[in-house]
Structure formats: C-alpha cells, structure tokens
Amino acid sequence: MxxxxxxxxxxxxxxxxxxxxxxxxxxxxxxxxxxxxxxxxxxxxxxxxxxxxxxxxxxxxxxxxxxxxxxxxxxxxxxxxxxxxxxxxxxxxxxxxxxxxxxxxxxxxxxxxxxxxxxxxxxxxxPFGRHALPDLKVADETSDWDRSVEIVNRQISGFSAAHVEGLRADQDGWAMLRRLSGPLYAELRALTAALPxxxxxxxxxxxxxxxxxxxxxxxxxxxxxxxxxxxxxxxxxxxxxxxxxxxxxxxxxxxxxxxxxxxxx
The missing domain is CATH 3.40.50.1820 (Alpha/Beta hydrolase fold, catalytic domain)
Incomplete structure (x- = not known):
C-alpha cells in the first residue's frame, strides 16, 4: 500500500x-x-x-x-x-x-x-518511567538531547551501554533520535502525572x-x-x-x- x-x-x-x-x-x-x-x-x-x-x-x-x-x-x-x-x-x-x-x-x-x-x-x-524524570528534566532544561537519548534507552528501556553505543555509531539514526527526544520529558511527565x-x-x-x-x-x-x-x-x-x-x-x-x-x- x-x-x-x-x-x-x-x-x-x-x-x-x-x-x-x-x-x-x-x-x-x-x-x-x-x-x-x-x-x-x-x-x-x-x-x-x-x-x-x-x-x-x-x-x-x-x-x-x-x-x-x-x-x-x-x-x-x-x-x-x-x-x-x-x-x-x-x-x-x-x-x-x-x-x-x-x-x-x-x-x-x-x-x-x-x-x-x-x-x-x-x-x-x-507510573511508567517516573524514576527517570529528574534526569530527563535536567537534560531538557539544558537541551542536552544526547543525554535524553541515553536516558530513555538506559534508564527507561533498560538497554545496555553497548546498545546505546551501537545507536550512536549510526550518525543519521542518532540525529533522528535526538530530534525525537525533544518532547520526551513533557510526554513522560504527562504520563506520570495522569491519574491511574x-x-x-x-x-x-x-x-x-x-x-x-x-x-x-x-x-x-x-x-x-x-x-x-x-x-x-x-x-x-x-x-x-x-x-x-x-x-x-x-x-x-x-x-x-x-x-x-x-x-x-
């Protein structure tokens, strides 16, 4: 299609x-x-x-x-x-x-x-991902999108450091992940703030x-x-x-x- x-x-x-x-x-x-x-x-x-x-x-x-x-x-x-x-x-x-x-x-x-x-x-x-909010907040306030990508992969998804380094080796893919991390903190904050x-x-x-x-x-x-x-x-x-x-x-x-x-x- x-x-x-x-x-x-x-x-x-x-x-x-x-x-x-x-x-x-x-x-x-x-x-x-x-x-x-x-x-x-x-x-x-x-x-x-x-x-x-x-x-x-x-x-x-x-x-x-x-x-x-x-x-x-x-x-x-x-x-x-x-x-x-x-x-x-x-x-x-x-x-x-x-x-x-x-x-x-x-x-x-x-x-x-x-x-x-x-x-x-x-x-x-x-409260999925709530534990990562403090670190994501700092990354968001400093526009450190590399750190945001690391946090979501390591602290939230539980992937290994080697997995993150593999992602980083793909320059185009990493650039895309950096762009997509822009709304991440606000989205996770909205998720964790929602009533069960x-x-x-x-x-x-x-x-x-x-x-x-x-x-x-x-x-x-x-x-x-x-x-x-x-x-x-x-x-x-x-x-x-x-x-x-x-x-x-x-x-x-x-x-x-x-x-x-x-x-x-």
Whole structure:
C-alpha cells in the first residue's frame, strides 16, 4: 500500500497534527498512533505492508515535525482529545492501533468514542518511567538531547551501554533520535502525572493486546503490559514471536502481518 496524501488536522490550542494516509483516504481504515521517540515516518514500513484495511492513517502526534507544538497545557488528555479530532476527520475508521504511549492513548480514546477494534502493542501506563524524570528534566532544561537519548534507552528501556553505543555509531539514526527526544520529558511527565486509569476501551467492540515475546513478564514493558491488562477486562492477548518493543523498526513486515491476522479474527 502506497502513501497517498499527508494532511494537516487542526486540534485546537494553537496546535495541529499531520497524518500520513496510505491507500484510499475515504475508505474504512486503521488509525495508527505512535508512542514517544517515534513519529509517523517511523511507521511507514508497517503501514505500507498492511493489507487488511483499504486505508491506514498514521498520526504524527504534536511535538514532531511537521506537526504543531505540545503547548503549555499539554497532558495525556490532550493526546486523547487530539485523537478524537482525527477520528472525526476520518470518520470511516474501523480500528485503532497504538504502540507504547500511543497504545495507552488509543485505549483511553475508546472510552470516549465507539470503535470496532482497538489493538495496542505493549501499552504503558502510569507510573511508567517516573524514576527517570529528574534526569530527563535536567537534560531538557539544558537541551542536552544526547543525554535524553541515553536516558530513555538506559534508564527507561533498560538497554545496555553497548546498545546505546551501537545507536550512536549510526550518525543519521542518532540525529533522528535526538530530534525525537525533544518532547520526551513533557510526554513522560504527562504520563506520570495522569491519574491511574479505571476500565479502558469501554466503547470498543474488540480489544487485542499484543506483547513481543522477548518482553513477556519482563520489566519494564512486560510488567507494564500486565498492569494494563487489569484495566481492559474484555481484551484478548497475543504475542509477536521473537520481538521486543521495537518491532515496528526491527520486524515491520511481521508486525503488519500480525495486524492483518487480528483484523480477520
């Protein structure tokens, strides 16, 4: 499936989001919501490989080029309301897919909006990452984006120092991570400041929670996933073999095929 258009969607509060649309813009589709340290471009290979829906709309959340600023009033609720605006703009949407922080956003949006299906890959929930906030605050105040990338990979995701050095060796990739770390502190602060959710996805007909096999039962993503499960009583659980949190980058075709299979259940 090829990308057909990019559209700017005003979301209020002097901000906006852009969306990348693959396939037929007016056809029933899947809306994809990335998490932190990610943008719409990072999901292009997944969106392009999906066959189960005639269209795929990938949201470039605020705080990323070429979307608008987070604004001072930014909160987790801001993200949920932004997604509601996108759903109103693309009212033929039949399913939501969210990754990580985006997974939490989709599950909460499905409390406000009826939707046929919600799929969430390793969604996180408060107080995920709270321990890293003091260091991220310092990095944010000094615009030390190298340090921000290190913190998210080492202190939050739990990757090794060798993994970080491998990322740093890819100059273009590291530059992209530095750009994506700009809104990181504000996003994590919003996540940790949010009230613990009650039941989520109440207006979704079906909910599929997906975890990478490598993270099953392991901190931080597997343990956060288990907490989310407690708030989505009617969810089915699925596993992506051989994968961890970054399946959209490391195995985009496999992730797209899983989405296709879940659409057919």
């Amino acid at each position: 090829e990308q057909t258009i990019q559209k700017k969607v005003p979301v209020g509060g002097d901000s906006w989001v852009t969306v990348d649309v693959y396939g037929e813009p007016d056809a029933p589709g899947l809306v994809v919501v990335p998490g932190v340290m990610s943008d719409a471009r990072a999901w292009g290979r997944v969106a392009g490989a999906v066959d189960a829906w005639p269209s795929v709309v990938v949201v470039n959340r605020r705080g990323r080029a070429s979307s608008g600023p987070l604004t001072d009033a930014y909160s987790l609720r801001t993200e949920v309301e932004d997604l509601g605006v996108v759903l109103a703009e693309f009212d033929s949407a039949r399913a939501l897919f969210g990754w990580s922080y985006g997974g939490l956003i989709t599950l909460l949006a499905a409390n406000d909006h009826p939707i046929s299906q919600v799929i969430a890959y390793e969604p996180v929930m408060p 959710p009650g039941e989520m996805a109440q207006q979704a007909d079906r909910v599929e929670l997906v975890i990478g096999q490598r993270n099953r039962g392991s901190a931080p993503y597997g343990t956060s996933f288990d907490k989310v499960r407690q708030h989505v009583a009617h969810a089915s659980v699925h596993e992506l073999p051989g994968q961890g949190h970054l399946a959209h980058l490391q195995a985009p075709a496999e992730l797209a095929h899983l989405l296709d299979r879940l659409a057919a259940i």
